[in-house]
Amino acid sequence: MSVVQNPTLSLADDVAATKRIVAAQTGPVILVGHSYGGVVITEAGNDPNVAGLVYIAAFAPDKGESVAALIKDPVPGAPVPPILPPQDGFLSLDREKFAASFAADVNKEKAEFMANSQVPWGVEALNGTVSDPAWRNKPSWYLIATEDKMIPPPAQQFMSKRAGSTVVEIKGSHAVYVSKPEAVATLIEKAARGVKLAVY
DSSP states (O other), rough: OOOOOOOOOOOOHHHOOOHHHHHHHOOOEEEEEEEHHHHHHHHHSSTTTTEEEEEEEEOOOOOOOOHHTTTTOOOOOOOOBBBBBBBOOOOOOOOOHHHHHTTTTTTTTHHHHHTOOOOEHHHHHHHHEEEEEEEGGEEEEEEETTTTHHHHOOHHHHHHHTTTOOEEEESSOOOOOHHHHHHHHHHHHHHHHHHHHHOO
């Protein structure tokens, strides 16, 4: 397993960083993306070494879509993420509201650490558009976090259905990978088995 450290300066930079990691692997690769990471794997997943995609409470855009486009028309009644005004071209979440919106089911100490260690997100990355969604040609799996206050569950349902993903729903916050790691790991393992069966 390898972890991509996305620069989050632009979608193109993040896709390039992901492809560098993919190139260093031996055998078929499954890309796993959370939140904005879903946009990255949707584009980077076109790499021939990528066999499948796993979305964890993530954006799964179609051709020409960006995060900015997907959040342009909010789901009626959905909570508004506490995104602060851009500072020097970067976005972050209000630390005081971080736990309630992003990590409501994570213990207080860990949620505070997450709030304090968040990586600023480039506005250019927010506006980066997908040229060719890999989910059109690669199998995908999607974990919907039913208590998510960052990406509304109805939006997750729409994107996962559109992508033709194998879906599981878990009662969890946007930080479901922290609060319910076993469920996330189980889905990734299921994807790995599914890809292995398809390859062999």
